[in-house]
Amino acid sequence: MKESIVYKRLAATFRPHLKTVAIILACLIVSAGLNILLPLTSKIIVDQGLLKGDMQAVILYTSAAFLIVCLDKLLNVCKENFRAGLSAQVTFSLFEKAYLHLTRIRMSYFNRTNEAELLNQISTDVGNVSRITDSGIFFIIMQAFSMIGGLCGLLLINWKMTVIVLCFLPIKYVVVKYFVKRRKRLVGDLIEGSSDFAQWFGESIGGMKEQRMFGLIPHRHQQFSSRQRRIVDSERKLSLLDAWNIASESILVQLLMMLLYVVGANLIFRLQLSVGGIFAFVSYSAYVTTPVFAILNIGYILAEVVPSSIRYYQFLDWAEEETSNSVTPASVLSDPPLENHIAFHNVSFSYAKDEPVLSRLNFRIARGEKVAIIGANGAGKSTLLDLMMRFTQPDQGMITYDGIDIQSYEIDAYRSQIALVSQQVYLFDTTILDNICLGAEVSEDTMKAIIAEVGLEELVHSLAYDFHIGSNGSRLSGGQRQKIAMARALVREAPLFIFDEVTSNLDTAARLNVQQLLKTRLRDKTVMIVTHRSEVLAHVDKVILLEKGEPAQIGSHSYFMNGHAGYREWVFEHEEAAIK
Numbered sequence: 001m002k003e004s005i006v007y008k009r010l011a012a013t014f015r016p017h018l019k020t021v022a023i024i025l026a027c028l029i030v031s032a033g034l035n036i037l038l039p040l041t042s043k044i045i046v047d048q049g050l051l052k053g054d055m056q057a058v059i060l061y062t063s064a065a066f067l068i069v070c071l072d073k074l075l076n077v078c079k080e081n082f083r084a085g086l087s088a089q090v091t092f093s094l095f096e097k098a099y100l101h102l103t104r105i106r107m108s109y110f111n112r113t114n115e116a117e118l119l120n121q122i123s124t125d126v127g128n129v130s131r132i133t134d135s136g137i138f139f140i141i142m143q144a145f146s147m148i149g150g151l152c153g154l155l156l157i158n159w160k161m162t163v164i165v166l167c168f169l170p171i172k173y174v175v176v177k178y179f180v181k182r183r184k185r186l187v188g189d190l191i192e193g194s195s196d197f198a199q200w201f202g203e204s205i206g207g208m209k210e211q212r213m214f215g216l217i218p219h220r221h222q223q224f225s226s227r228q229r230r231i232v233d234s235e236r237k238l239s240l241l242d243a244w245n246i247a248s249e250s251i252l253v254q255l256l257m258m259l260l261y262v263v264g265a266n267l268i269f270r271l272q273l274s275v276g277g278i279f280a281f282v283s284y285s286a287y288v289t290t291p292v293f294a295i296l297n298i299g300y301i302l303a304e305v306v307p308s309s310i311r312y313y314q315f316l317d318w319a320e321e322e323t324s325n326s327v328t329p330a331s332v333l334s335d336p337p338l339e340n341h342i343a344f345h346n347v348s349f350s351y352a353k354d355e356p357v358l359s360r361l362n363f364r365i366a367r368g369e370k371v372a373i374i375g376a377n378g379a380g381k382s383t384l385l386d387l388m389m390r391f392t393q394p395d396q397g398m399i400t401y402d403g404i405d406i407q408s409y410e411i412d413a414y415r416s417q418i419a420l421v422s423q424q425v426y427l428f429d430t431t432i433l434d435n436i437c438l439g440a441e442v443s444e445d446t447m448k449a450i451i452a453e454v455g456l457e458e459l460v461h462s463l464a465y466d467f468h469i470g471s472n473g474s475r476l477s478g479g480q481r482q483k484i485a486m487a488r489a490l491v492r493e494a495p496l497f498i499f500d501e502v503t504s505n506l507d508t509a510a511r512l513n514v515q516q517l518l519k520t521r522l523r524d525k526t527v528m529i530v531t532h533r534s535e536v537l538a539h540v541d542k543v544i545l546l547e548k549g550e551p552a553q554i555g556s557h558s559y560f561m562n563g564h565a566g567y568r569e570w571v572f573e574h575e576e577a578a579i580k
């Protein structure tokens with residue numbers, strides 16, 4: 001992303017807050033004007049008051065200076081009030097934009113970033129981008145105003161000395177340019193290192209058991225050290241660079257002062273400049289050099305903002321799920337419900353070019369049908385369900401629901417038609433009840449019935465509905481988590497149910513419950529179920545057999561058991577593996 005585009009987008013951040021920005025700028029202009037008067041008052045106090053012994057002038061001009069400072073400080077508090085408000089609003093909206101984008105971003109984004117990395121990335125970037133509202137930046141703007149006044153003051157007092165001040169500026173420009181270049185590189189390194197570390201750290205926490213079981217701790221410790229060292233090293237270099245930048249600025253300013261005093265003294269000895277004049281001149285020269293240094297330093301501050309802004313805006317540019325479509329599934333609107341049939345028309349999909357996972361799938365599922373999807377590991381079963389959920393889109397072909405391409409439906413309305421229990425269930429860190437209802441109103445009778453149907457009665461009686469299950473259900477067993485996920489789906493009463501390997505963690509009684517559900521609560525519902533268990537396969541209306549990259553085969557369980565040797569062995573293999 002080009003830097004010019006980044007600057008345009010950063011400027012757009014201020015658009016909703018133009019009024020606040022205008023008030024802050026007004027405060028800064030008035031404040032700069034007031035500050036310009038101060039050296040003049042000092043000059044009069046020295047030349048007219050002290051040197052000529054005029055007490056009245058001393059009292060008058062010191063009082064004027066006092067009032068100017070009071071007014072200036074009041075303005076500063078007022079400006080800071082608005083600036084802090086602006087900063088809070090900008091930070092909030094940057095974070096909100098990132099969060100809302102995450103809720104709509106295509107699911108493929110999550111394949112490349114883990115949670116810890118994502119959190120680190122968003123909070124670092126929002127923090128750095130919102131630095132454009134820092135008091136430092138506004139201070140620089142204020143300095144720009146005072147520079148104009150300062151330059152007028154300098155010319156009024158002595159034009160020869162003004163030339164010395166102006167000659168000094170290109171030197172500072174070269175120095176700052178060098179520092180900015182180095183800082184950008186170091187900040188880039190730091191951002192990359194932190195992101196890499198956060199990704200590694202997230203993975204380390206996720207795989208803590210594996211590290212202990214397989215004796216990986218010394219190896220992971222080494223990885224930790226090299227990654228952390230890279231970050232600490234970048235931070236140290238950055239601090240050192242900051243110190244050099246400040247030191248170079250002070251040295252240059254002092255060098256300028258030295259020159260001004262030498263030349264100024266010469267002019268005083270030749271009676272071309274008053275004593276008060278030289279003090280006023282030195283003050284005004286600071287009004288010119290400080291802003292120029294500060295303006296040049298903007299690049300130094302932006303060296304941190306720009307790399308983060310680029311990453312932040314690249315994240316915001318990641319494609320989102322299609323949400324603008326407005327068709328509502330007919331069954332949402334009609335009572336009694338429509339046919340709710342699903343059809344795959346020549347659907348193909350691949351993650352990588354020339355490596356098809358699903359190839360020319362053609363099948364139709366009528367309302368109320370129970371369909372099993374079966375295939376070897378990696379055959380594309382979960383991918384097929386992701387296509388149904390619109391987490392991904394077909395490369396070719398079309399999936400229709402009630403005869404309409406599912407991509408045409410308004411996405412939330414479409415998803416409300418489906419209750420999914422996925423292979424990897426996610427449970428929220430709240431109570432059993434909240435995890436089942438997920439915000440829906442569920443009557444006590446329905447809840448009781450569902451709890452019994454999925455075999456959760458015992459758990460609920462021993463722990464109670466309001467038992468907190470921990471992060472992702474860490475205080476529950478795998479089977480208990482799967483049962484909660486089942487209950488959560490049943491509560492939705494959607495026309496279509498999708499179960500992805502839901503029986504994998506269940507004991508015999510619980511598996512029988514699932515079988516029973518197909519005949520009772522789910523009798524009129526359409527059900528797609530990924531399973532290899534013969535007791536479920538024997539009760540479905542049809543089986544879709546997937547082989548990676550091949551067109552699907554469709555038939556009944558008995559058809560495959562009699563006519564497909566691979567299928568038979570496969571089902572038995574799974575049964576045996578499950579028994580073992």
Ligand SMILES: Nc1ncnc2c1ncn2[C@@H]1O[C@H](COP(=O)(O)OP(=O)(O)OP(=O)(O)O)[C@@H](O)[C@H]1O
Pocket residue numbers: 111351352357375376377378379380381382383384
């Ligand atoms: N996000 C992804 N990016 C790239 N390739 C993927 C992705 N997800 C799955 N795959 C690949 O696509 C193929 C199908 O995966 P999928 O998860 O759909 O298989 P599956 O039939 O559900 O397998 P299993 O029985 O092991 O759950 C596999 O070869 C897998 O490596």
